[in-house]
Amino acid sequence: MELKGKAAVVTGGASGLGAATARLLAAEGVKVALFDLNAEKGEAVAAEIGGIFCQVNVCDDASVDAGFEKARAAHGQEAILINCAGTGNAVKTASRSKETGAIKHFPLDAFNMIIQINLVGTFRCIAKSAAGMMTLEPGEFGERGAIVNTASVAAEDGQIGQAAYSASKGGVVGMTLPIARDLSGEGIRVNTILPGIFNTPLLAAAPDNVKAALSASVPFPKRLGMPEEYASLAVEMCRNSYFNGEDVRLDGAIRMAPR
Template sequence: MKLDNTVAAVVTGGASGLGAATARALAAKGVKVAIFDLQKEKGEAVAAEIGGVFCEVNVTSDESVDAGFAKARAAHGQERILVNCAGTGNAIKTASRSKETGEIKHFPMDAFNWIIQINLVGTFRCIAKSAAGMMTLDPCDEFGERGAIVNTASVAAEDGQMGQAAYSASKGGVVGMTLPIARDLMSEGIRVNTILPGIFNTPLLQGAPDNVKAALAASVPFPKRLGQPEEYANLALCMIETGYFNGEDVRLDGAIRMAPR
């Protein structure tokens, strides 16, 4: 797909981190970008910087997502690109015993469901609604391409650590649905791919002590550093621009394989 000012995109989680870097990279190509996020102040700032539009969206709500797409399409027209970066995580063992009291607790089901609803169901919700919109478009090339979707999973989908049962399940679900969705949409000319980032220098880590970040960087085989959001954006744009890129799940992690803890 050729990226220019005739193309519109939606980036969920676009107010910061991987999403903000992707929004900036798309805008630098001339693409009209709408940012979906709950961080209103940050989202509006990024949208103003790139000449885009901010839509306050909760990906766990049909009504909120519908309103976001309506606002984005009113401003820029039907999107040909969707990049799903909205997500969150927690760290809770499936069952654990207190060292102090011996009390046994299990993972709270509402906390497990919360992660699944945001990371997995929220991603699928945005895919389904965006794909339905893309199907109304005329193809943009001689092969019938109408759109491209990029999702964000995590290396935890394949080698999750202790306490990551919910997070790994949600991201494993994103990986698992990539190929079936690509097959669902193949006759409509809509491609679907997923990135599995490793340890990236996002807002989640920026507040960590320097020694913690140094230890994480040292655990990466090569290069021994944290991933940069711009590197995620580069891969996302490669997936969008390369027409033969479809149905793939790609790790972006410096060859790291996460240890149990």
């Protein structure tokens, strides 16, 4: 796919992996719209790259619809969608208090929240974006669009307390190939990245010794991943028209231990 001049939507684009991807797309001449809840950071990144910010909650149909309407009014129909919006928690399925012996289970509302944001929110944006991409005139080889999703290595080797997170990210991996097949007749490609331990705002507040331990757990290179490395792969998945239906780990060969 020729990137220059295309329109793109990046969810979770106000920081971390999404912001790095938005910056790289803009550097390639792509018109970028950022979907995020954080208006202050989103507006700042949008101003930096000459893009547009849309305050969007990926769990809400009306909010997502309004975001796409605003983005398309400014840039035209997007040919690229990068899904980076997501969150996580760490709660055991059932646990016993060391102090009192009391037993409790994972609150189902907290479990469902992670599924709704990471899995359903991703699918919601895919479905609505793909419907719009189908209106585009096909380019070379009949291509109309490219979609990149963000899962996690936790989809394959989730740690203690990651039942909800792993389930949500495993769902993203599991739906990648069926969606790629659903959309193949329309010339829309779908791929997913499974990042390992990346230096994103999620880890920004972690003590240096924690970051050092995490870095040491990576076989090579022994450091945290950089958002720019995620962005590089995401953009290549858009550029390379033979990249389709794939789930790719980007993790320095790490395989997560139970804890």
